Amino acid sequence: MSLKTKRKLDSLTISEGNNNKDGIDLFVNAPPDGSDDDDDDSTDSEESEYSGLEDEPDTTDDDSEEGEETENSDPDTDQETDGSEDSDIILRKVNRHEPETQVQSDEEVEENGLRKDRKEKENIQKAKEKTKKGKEKAKKGTKSIEGSSSQKSGNDTEEKNEELNEYAQDSSDEEDIRNTVGNIPMEWYGEYAHIGYNLEGGKIIKPKRADEVDEFLNKMDNPDYWRTVKDKMTGQDVILSKEDAEMIQRMEKGKFPDAAYDPYEPWVDFFTHEKMIHPVTNRPEHKRSFIPSKWEKLKVGQLVHAIKMGWIKPKKPTTEEDEQPKYYDIWGKDDESAINKRFTQHIPAPKMALPGHEESYNPPPEYLLTEEEELAWKETDPEDRRRNFLPKKYSSLRQVPAYPRFINERFERCLDLYLCPRQRKMRMNVNPEDLIPKLPKPKDLQPFPTTQSIIYEGHSGLVRCISIDPKGQWMASGSDDHSVKLWEVSTGRCLNTVHIGGTVKSLAWNPNPALCLVSVCVEKAVILLNPGLGDKVVITATDNMLTSYQSASEEEENSGLPTTWEDCEEEESMHGCRVRITHPKDVSQVTWHGKGDYFATVMPNAESMSVMIHQLSKRRSQAPFSKSKGMVQKVLFHPTRPFLFVATQRYVRVYNLTKQELTKKLMTNCRWVSSMAVHPGGDNVIVGSYDARLSWFDMDLSTKPYQTLRHHKKALRQVCYHSRYPLFASASDDGTVIVCHGMVYNDLLQNPLIVPVKILRGHKISKDLGVLDCQFHPTQPWILTSGADNTIRLFT
Template identity: 65%
Template structure:
């Protein structure tokens, strides 16, 4: 390496005459005489700093940059004079006489040369004066241009003048391209992941260094077949455009849901089986305290069960197959509504607190309707004699067959459903304390399947085959119409908060509606393989269940948040099995325990099952 004007205190770089680009990725630039690293000085000059230095520094013209030490060196006057003499083609030493002839010995030869040199010069000057020697005149020649990229043939200009411009040479391979590189050239796992995340143009190396034990273990070109195939595609599909299919990982499409064990409690185990009915158990209902359970069956009986023991306390026979039962949700009233054929019975099972039983009887018998209120669509009759002893209190005779009965949350109003397309008398609302019946709808658009009261507000939900209509009972107007996107709605349940609704259908779908969000389902669940018969919400826990003809009850976690900007969280947590499929029917009704995370189900196998 060239060393210019180093003093005793200067550092000498001992790497030799090599390209200094080899050290551009290292913090040092070479080694000194003692073998220690010469670290690069901090040089943050850009073109603007270089220009200002050129304008303001008076010694800029005599400053050179030494690549071997990466430092700027100011040349002295002697060094500047040496550079100027070398640029003019003169000798470096100013005291050197280029015309002096040096000889090892002085003798007669030197004296003869002193005589011969002036003689020959004078002779040539005389010849020029006499015209014997004429000076050469310069030839007038035109400039010639050469085609550097001409073909190499004898007639070409490049071939005649033997000019050759070699092609640029490729960079020599480094240690990282070896089949057995040193360990420091192999990438660690973190460096490999960082290399894969970088863009191809930002990578320092276009490949990953690999280590092989021997040369015969080096694999062949791995993309040979792929590139040959791409080449064939280019040859016969050149006028077309090939679109690469987007490769999507199926696991990325599955939403990230919490694990079921983090969403406990929910029913997991079948604890009790209530046996006693001899035919289909179509409807069940639990008392407000959770101590008793009532069930209605096609064997024309209504049975009352003790929940914790599974013991049947009372059995009442009615005049037809029971289509629906509903326990009054008011704990201060002990009444059970039972519908069969065209009759709705209000029963007092006389279970539980005797004060509540007596207060209920007194409430029913104390009211005497006036004469003008007796002409109604439904006939009210107060039970007496043997029927009163069995528990019958009021009998409501309807003009057509009743399919469903449902109570209002306060326990005074009762609604009954008589599905019939030919009549406008499909939904009736009864007030028990005044024994009064009213028809809230002049026209019913479609065949009514089921109805439900809003748990907090004066809203009334009416479900037909394809949609659910929400009515405001105070304003007496239609508030909202929900489209279920299913063929035939079978059941319906309202969330205790009142802002969400689920509908089961005979085409194996369960639709969750968010009333504040849209009139279309927020989510459609297709977990069952056969028709859904019953759906239910829990009053306190974020749970809802659905029963279907496949003999299973599916329990889902349905969390509704107070923040309106956060959507409900719906997670299936458990599939409960136990019912036997009978006559192609499975689970006919489901209901939750009012206080515990338990669920009851009734099936076509004439049993009622409790899952805890």
């Protein structure tokens, strides 16, 4: 009775929970009205997720258990009876609602009866399915209600246990999965305190690391130390199992990881040699195998188009020779035989020279020898003869006799083929354009002089030399008409003409802007000239400097020196001449030191005294060399160091004046040096020669020319550098001046860049002489040239 009352109470609670006014019993089938109770069912709540029947203690006796079993078995029987009753009710309803029909034929009655039977069966089936659904929902409701009370009481304890034992049963695999950093190098987390992130995005803190002492103690005390490895993902120690250790040991020995693996297990021949009646796979072919493929059609169309366009060459048809089987010796050696090597390394013999006109039966008269030439030919040894036969002339081809030396020549040819060694000459197919260095375009290297601007006319003889003052405003020129003219550069106006009384071979303006002084070479003397141009203060200061040491110089008697310093006469001083320095031989060049106090002169025929160095402030002269090492052509001072460049006919020697020793000897590879210039940096030198060569020397690189230019057709007369711009120029007797871009880099690892940019023409060639001198403007990218046509030209 207690169990029955309990079920009634449960049914009441279910009806109240479902808000059902009728209070339907859970053990009775749902009403067959076709309505679905899924939407109104609220028994599947959060508390009914776990039924609680498994955790409920057994409080009933065995008899009550048996009673429950009998009671639990009743609903099945009730279900069957209820299902039959419901089907009877449905049949009655169907019979009730049948429409009244008129009198029909027997066939129509039979058809209607069959239709009714079908409908009745379908309705019965639907009713059974609905009753089953209702009973299943009722069972779920009872389980959730009976376990709700026990679930509430046990939830608190279970939640506490879950909080305590959350990581108690985690394995190392789950820890690997918990670290969500992915397959990345764990060294990226070396600087951080965490090693990754868990599934919730929180940081996973690194475990504490043991020091060396703890590691040593662990190694001594822990028997599993030898099979303990550190997991990079979690930083924890993992002990390998016995199977893993054995697997690693087998892999170290080169064996298979699995000891049970048999690599030589017997082969099971699935396709036997016996002929089978049925196929191995009897699956019917797919429908698409019978339908032509659209993509294959497109591919074939592309291939056909490529064949028509010639992009794809079709395979050549096979011939009968190709179809014949080819045999080879399977037991033969893989190495090639000597005969095959001989054929592969065969070098064809050189062909015989074709016969010339002299071997003709009717040669031209110039090929026939005279009697004297025939006697000379017969007297010479056969080995020294230029030809092995005597040319003869016949009127017709049928009169030509047999050649007596035919057998000898054939024998000699056979000896050459048999005995003479052959050599294959490998010819390299090189594009000539690849050998030419890639240089920048000249328009990218501007500014440089391109056009002729001013022509300075006034000299009646060859203008051999020109010089520009340090500021670039004035210019001095020397000519064969025994005069020195002073010009204004910007206007081309001749300001003064000084008659020297001899051919001016060289002149140089003092580089010191505080002095207004020009040195002029005239035969055996060097005249210091004050042009009187520019600032008057500078002019007077120059005169005072020249006269201040007059008394001191007169007291000192330098009878032992070959040079003499003397003041010019009054008539000469009226024209600007101040001091005359007399030399024993003709002076060909004068050059100033950068500071303007020292200047050097060259006397090519003076042997040991070919180079003289003079000091202006003290009026002293000295010969730095005691012996002559060649005919000196040019002398230059280093712009910053105490070096002296001395150019002889074939060499350029660099002397250190302070140490009085030879520093370098540059090999010019020229026959006769004509001119020389030193770069403002002091590490590069250009040398011009009479054999139309210009050599660039990089003194830090080598004593041989870094680059040699052969742009001119005739002898070079002068070369010069620009003091500010990366330019240098060369003047030649062919009437041209070639301006080149010469960039010198501060980086010693980078070689200088040399690019010819412009050829300047304008001077006329007179008496096989062209341009005799060229000088750059000190501040502007201009160049002034003097030539044999008695003119001076300015190119800007």
